[in-house]
Amino acid sequence: MNVKIEDGCIACGACESICDAVFTIEDVAVVNQAAVADNIDCVKEAADACPVGVIVIE
Numbered sequence: 001m002n003v004k005i006e007d008g009c010i011a012c013g014a015c016e017s018i019c020d021a022v023f024t025i026e027d028v029a030v031v032n033q034a035a036v037a038d039n040i041d042c043v044k045e046a047a048d049a050c051p052v053g054v055i056v057i058e
């Protein structure tokens with residue numbers, strides 16, 4: 001699976017709190033793609049929790 005952050009991230013930190021192996025907040029959230037496969041459950045949880053819905057799982 002591929003995970004991307006669309007435009008509009010407000011850097012709230014929720015995804016990092018939920019799944020810090022995959023998401024890191026810089027100016028906006030960035031994805032450690034190499035860690036996605038082993039952490040897909042919390043990636044999905046973070047996508048559901050994102051207040052602006054910009055985490056896309058493809």
Ligand code: SF4
Nearest residue numbers: 009010012013015050
């Ligand atoms: S939860 Fe959404 S808005 Fe918040 S930092 Fe992550 S991608 Fe950005």
